Amino acid sequence: xTHAIDTPRRRIAGAxxxxxxxxxxxxxxxxxxxxxxxxxxxxxxxxxxxxADPLAALRAPSGAHPFGTDAIGRDVxxxxxxxxxxxxxAAVGATVLAVTAGTLLGLVAxxxxxxxxxxxxxxxxxxxxxxxxxxxxxxxxxTGPGTLNSIYxxxxxxxxxxxxxxxxxxxxxxxxxxxxxxxxxxLTRARIVVRHIVPNAxxxxxxxxxxEVGTALVASSSLSFLGLGARPPAPEWGAMLAGxxxxxxxxxxxxxxxxxxxxxxxxxxxVVGGALQRRLEGLDPSGGGRNR
Amino acid sequence: MTGHDGLAxxxxxxxxxxxxxxxxxxxxxxxTVAAVRGVSFxxxxxxxxxxxxxxxxxxxxxxxxxxGLTGDGARVDTTVLRICGxxxxxxxxxxxxxxxxxxxxxxxDALVSLDPLRPVGKEIAEPLRLHGMVPRxxxxxxTVELLREVGVPEPDARAAQYPHQLSGGLRQRALIASAIAxxxxxxxxxxxxTALDVSVQAQILRLLDERRRARTAMLLIxxxxxxxxxxxxxxxxxxxxxxxxxxxxxxxxxxxxxxxxQALLTAIPGRRTRxxxxxxxxxxxxxxAARREGKVVLEARGLVKRFGARLAVDGVSxxxxxxxxxxxxxxxxxxxTTIARLVLGLVAPDRGAAxxxxxxxxxxxxxxxRDVRRHIQLVPQDPLSSFDPRSDVRRxxxxxxxxxxxxxxxxxxxxxxxxxxxxxxTAVLNRHPARLSGGxxxxxxxxxxxxxxxxxxxxxxPVSALDVSVQAQVLDxxxxxxxxxxxxxxxxxxxxxxxxxxxDHVMVLKDGRVVESGEVGRIFTAPRADHTRELLAAIPTTHxxxxxxxxxxxxxxxxxxxx
Numbered sequence: 001x002t003h004a005i006d007t008p009r010r011r012i013a014g015a016x017x018x019x020x021x022x023x024x025x026x027x028x029x030x031x032x033x034x035x036x037x038x039x040x041x042x043x044x045x046x047x048x049x050x051x052a053d054p055l056a057a058l059r060a061p062s063g064a065h066p067f068g069t070d071a072i073g074r075d076v077x078x079x080x081x082x083x084x085x086x087x088x089x090a091a092v093g094a095t096v097l098a099v100t101a102g103t104l105l106g107l108v109a110x111x112x113x114x115x116x117x118x119x120x121x122x123x124x125x126x127x128x129x130x131x132x133x134x135x136x137x138x139x140x141x142x143t144g145p146g147t148l149n150s151i152y153x154x155x156x157x158x159x160x161x162x163x164x165x166x167x168x169x170x171x172x173x174x175x176x177x178x179x180x181x182x183x184x185x186x187l188t189r190a191r192i193v194v195r196h197i198v199p200n201a202x203x204x205x206x207x208x209x210x211x212e213v214g215t216a217l218v219a220s221s222s223l224s225f226l227g228l229g230a231r232p233p234a235p236e237w238g239a240m241l242a243g244x245x246x247x248x249x250x251x252x253x254x255x256x257x258x259x260x261x262x263x264x265x266x267x268x269x270x271v272v273g274g275a276l277q278r279r280l281e282g283l284d285p286s287g288g289g290r291n292r
Numbered sequence: 293m294t295g296h297d298g299l300a301x302x303x304x305x306x307x308x309x310x311x312x313x314x315x316x317x318x319x320x321x322x323x324t325v326a327a328v329r330g331v332s333f334x335x336x337x338x339x340x341x342x343x344x345x346x347x348x349x350x351x352x353x354x355x356x357x358x359x360g361l362t363g364d365g366a367r368v369d370t371t372v373l374r375i376c377g378x379x380x381x382x383x384x385x386x387x388x389x390x391x392x393x394x395x396x397x398x399x400x401d402a403l404v405s406l407d408p409l410r411p412v413g414k415e416i417a418e419p420l421r422l423h424g425m426v427p428r429x430x431x432x433x434x435t436v437e438l439l440r441e442v443g444v445p446e447p448d449a450r451a452a453q454y455p456h457q458l459s460g461g462l463r464q465r466a467l468i469a470s471a472i473a474x475x476x477x478x479x480x481x482x483x484x485x486t487a488l489d490v491s492v493q494a495q496i497l498r499l500l501d502e503r504r505r506a507r508t509a510m511l512l513i514x515x516x517x518x519x520x521x522x523x524x525x526x527x528x529x530x531x532x533x534x535x536x537x538x539x540x541x542x543x544x545x546x547x548x549x550x551x552x553x554q555a556l557l558t559a560i561p562g563r564r565t566r567x568x569x570x571x572x573x574x575x576x577x578x579x580x581a582a583r584r585e586g587k588v589v590l591e592a593r594g595l596v597k598r599f600g601a602r603l604a605v606d607g608v609s610x611x612x613x614x615x616x617x618x619x620x621x622x623x624x625x626x627x628x629t630t631i632a633r634l635v636l637g638l639v640a641p642d643r644g645a646a647x648x649x650x651x652x653x654x655x656x657x658x659x660x661x662r663d664v665r666r667h668i669q670l671v672p673q674d675p676l677s678s679f680d681p682r683s684d685v686r687r688x689x690x691x692x693x694x695x696x697x698x699x700x701x702x703x704x705x706x707x708x709x710x711x712x713x714x715x716x717x718t719a720v721l722n723r724h725p726a727r728l729s730g731g732x733x734x735x736x737x738x739x740x741x742x743x744x745x746x747x748x749x750x751x752x753x754p755v756s757a758l759d760v761s762v763q764a765q766v767l768d769x770x771x772x773x774x775x776x777x778x779x780x781x782x783x784x785x786x787x788x789x790x791x792x793x794x795x796d797h798v799m800v801l802k803d804g805r806v807v808e809s810g811e812v813g814r815i816f817t818a819p820r821a822d823h824t825r826e827l828l829a830a831i832p833t834t835h836x837x838x839x840x841x842x843x844x845x846x847x848x849x850x851x852x853x854x855x
Contacts, residue, residue: 177677184636186665186695186744195691196680203682 027271034265038084047078049235058251068253070243076253079235080261086236087262090147090229091217094154098216099209101155102162109163110170121167124160132157133222140228147220147236150229154219158212165208169201203280211273214266221262237262311336312478312509313358316372320353320533322365327353329533332372335478335509340500342512342520342541344556345530346759347730351513354530355480358511359397360388376477393423396471398464400483405467406455412466413439413451419473438469442499460624461492468499472508479503482513489623489786494830497522515759517556518789518831521545529553559764561793563816569771570764570793575715580768581775586614589747589780590668594644595634597627597804604630606804607644610797614747615774617781619795619812621788621827627804628784632752635782636670637661648748666695669746671770673753675737679725685711685736686721692743710739715769731762738769748780755790767793788831792816800824 037044053073061068067076109120127135136153143149173179174197182192221238223229230236232243237258244255311334320328328350335341343351356362358375360383373380376394383391399405406415417435420426426434432451439447442465455463464484471479481500485493501523504510514520520527520541527544529537529552537550548554555572568579590612597605605627612618620628633639635646637653645652648664656664672678679688689707698706708718714735725733734754741749751770755763767790774781783794791798792812799809800823808821819825 177672177674178680180638181670181672181678182680182691184638184665184670185692185740186662187691188662199682200680 024271024275027268030264031268031272034084037081038088041081041085044081045078047075049079049082050233061253067257070254071247076257079240080257083235083237083240083258086230086234087217087221090151090220091213093151094216094220095209095213097151097155098158099162102159103166105163106166107170110167120163124163127157127160136223145228147230150220150223154216162205165205166201169204173197173200207273207277207280210276211270214269217262217266310377312376314372314374315370317370318357319369320357320362321367327533331535333528335511337509338504338507340504340510340512340524341526342514342524343528343530344514344517344520346515346761349530350533351530352482355482355511355513358480359392359395393474394477396476396479398468398471398481398484400486406463408455411452411454416470416473419470423474425474438473442469460488464488464496472503478509480511485519490788490827490830518560556760559760560789561767562789563792565793569768571768575768575772580771583615583775584778585616586778588613589649590635591647592635595641595646596643597630597634598642603804608806610799612780612782614780615778617783617795619791619798620784620801621791621798622801623786626801628801629752632750632784636668636750666744667746668748668750669741669744671738671741671749671751671754673756675733676725678737684722684724688736688740689743692740696744710743714739730758731766734766750782752784756787788827
């Protein structure tokens with residue numbers, strides 16, 4: 001035989017694969033820093049967020065004030081650092097509340113029968129058909145502004161999405177081959193629910209929730225920006241953004257740094273959530289195309 | 293054998309014909325994996341060439357090369373690649389499109405190959421329109437005519453239907469109709485009958501044979517020797533990217549020279565393989581140990597199950613003794629799986645009863661019901677979907693041992709014993725099922741079924757997703773386990789050869805009803821019901837293949853040939 005393959009093989013594996021992985025690690029590192037900031041802001045700044053120094057108002061970023069100062073002379077860096085707690089609490093709180101309510105409603109809709117299913121799902125349809133921000137505004141107009149109330153408002157319009165996901169998951173898993181196999185094997189009903197149905201239903205839910213924290217953060221910041229979430233003296237990123245709006249032409253740093261903090265946090269949450277999804281769904285053979 | 297139509301031997305091949313496809317020294321490499329390693333073949337007008345091999349042998353890749361569809365990651369090297377008289381080695385995408393118009397491609401799974409959002413008529417009309425085969429005004433008429441040609445009843449109505457509204461057989465015909473719409477010079481069919489019932493399979497093969505007689509060149513890709521034997525003129529036996537044997541069908545099947553071909557023939561289950569091992573080399577030196585029949589462990593009394601308006605199971609009764617195998621055979625939708633679910637106590641019958649050791653499921657509740665489950669276990673068709681996607685093999689087996697009442701401290705030892713019993717390496721314990729091969733997964737499923745210490749195994753199409761040689765190993769394993777443990781098997785299959793090989797008694801089902809039941813030899817040699825006769829007539833075998841069996845099945849012969 002005269003034929004031979006001796007062309008140099010292209011190396012695809014090494015370099016190309018490491019770049020997205022590096023990005024994921026960077027995002028995870030940033031997110032870890034932000035979370036640490038929220039837990040212990042004192043580690044990053046010795047300042048106090050409410051401390052005003054009118055003499056040093058509207059200073060541009062410098063060595064003493066890396067992010068500059070605002071209209072009444074508060075250090076923007078200190079406020080951004082302390083703001084992490086306010087913003088993350090609102091976003092995580094809204095998501096946790098929405099996931100909890102959504103899971104309960106979804107499980108009832110999926111497993112408890114036709115009537116419950118119809119009622120819950122039609123209510124979800126109504127909620128989801130209203131523009132999200134409009135619904136939140138409506139709630140906050142009734143309850144009055146505040147961080148806690150904005151958490152309720154955000155949870156109200158995100159919970160139906162989780163309810164739908166949990167409902168479908170529980171219905172699919174209940175009829176899956178492995179639940180039938182576990183029943184045929186002779187496992188108890190409780191064990192099947194706890195060991196097989198719940199973990200499998202929750203993986204996609206957790207992945208979604210991780211990514212949705214970012215969305216909730218944007219929503220709570222928007223509400224604060226509109227003056228309906230955290231109130232002005234509180235160093236909340238959305239409220240700071242609103243406070244910096246009037247000075248934007250003379251002191252861009254007041255609005256830009258809290259805005260950048262929001263963007264950076266949402267971005268890193270999304271990247272980490274996506275990586276989590278790939279990791280967890282990598283375990284799921286149905287996603288891997290097993291016929292190939 | 294009278295079942296053979298003699299289709300292959302009749303049509304003469306004109307050797308003077310130019311080959312429609314000619315390939316010489318073809319190599320296809322994906323990154324570092326050499327999928328095809330130097331194959332040469334030609335397909336001439338009116339000739340049917342079949343590439344036979346198991347999954348991963350490179351047969352589909354070889355077929356795709358003829359269409360320029362190997363994909364971006366593939367490197368194709370060949371000294372000759374002539375298609376329809378043109379040198380295709382330097383073809384660009386535009387030239388490939390032009391030449392594809394002169395070829396037809398039929399894929400295995402018609403459901404995924406047909407656009408789900410388009411009526412099948414539109415699918416067939418597209419190539420007609422695209423390649424301007426017929427005047428625009430006649431496209432619709434030609435579409436209906438094509439559907440009629442491939443034997444679709446009521447073609448006018450069918451043309452307007454969507455793929456999901458058609459049965460598997462009709463879908464496959466619609467796909468063939470779209471492949472032959474432009475009257476291709478070469479028709480390539482990749483596993484065209486694999487997912488189909490035997491009688492539908494026979495119809496599709498007849499249809500393909502008609503095309504061949506109409507002087508179309510045909511390349512058939514198949515893993516089943518018995519299927520290709522029906523219509524192929526020449527066989528190319530492929531293994532690891534190479535043709536290990538090639539020649540006229542009669543010669544290859546009648547006097548296979550390569551050990552791999554011999555092993556493939558030996559592995560085909562059927563009448564002649566009863567009481568002998570299928571796999572090469574055999575799992576043990578002697579023949580399988582004799583089984584002893586014991587008392588009745590499973591009984592069905594007049595089972596009736598209705599799903600909506602459809603009667604899925606209609607008055608089915610049988611009993612099964614220890615050490616015995618009852619084969620349940622029938623086409624898809626005949627009620628086989630519903631019977632399995634009824635006897636496993638997964639659904640309740642509308643009337644009648646399924647009794648385990650004389651106790652009916654309906655009398656059992658809660659704890660006692662779970663205790664009885666230990667005695668009857670399932671070996672599923674698709675093991676992977678029967679495993680929790682989050683479990684590794686260890687967790688799967690530990691959970692089954694928990695049901696069997698094995699104390700925590702002894703589970704590891706027992707799990708390792710079970711793996712050994714089903715012929716798996718103990719390292720498999722820490723693996724995830726998704727990372728195992730099809731045969732290994734089925735062995736894990738069998739190990740799980742054995743773990744609680746059952747007396748009956750319900751095997752629901754346990755080998756229908758496996759390659760012939762892997763199927764042989766799994767069937768041999770089931771035979772061995774039955775002899776060792778005195779298990780009773782309720783064995784469900786649409787494959788008559790597998791049923792013949794495994795069963796002591798056979799029940800033939802049609803539309804939920806038992807049309808015939810009896811001792812296996814009687815059913816296969818003197819069938820009484822028309823439906824049984826129809827099924828038997830459709831079994832794809834050839835007299836040549838049958839002769840090969842006699843030789844292939846003498847263990848001493850096989851051993852000499854292998855060494």
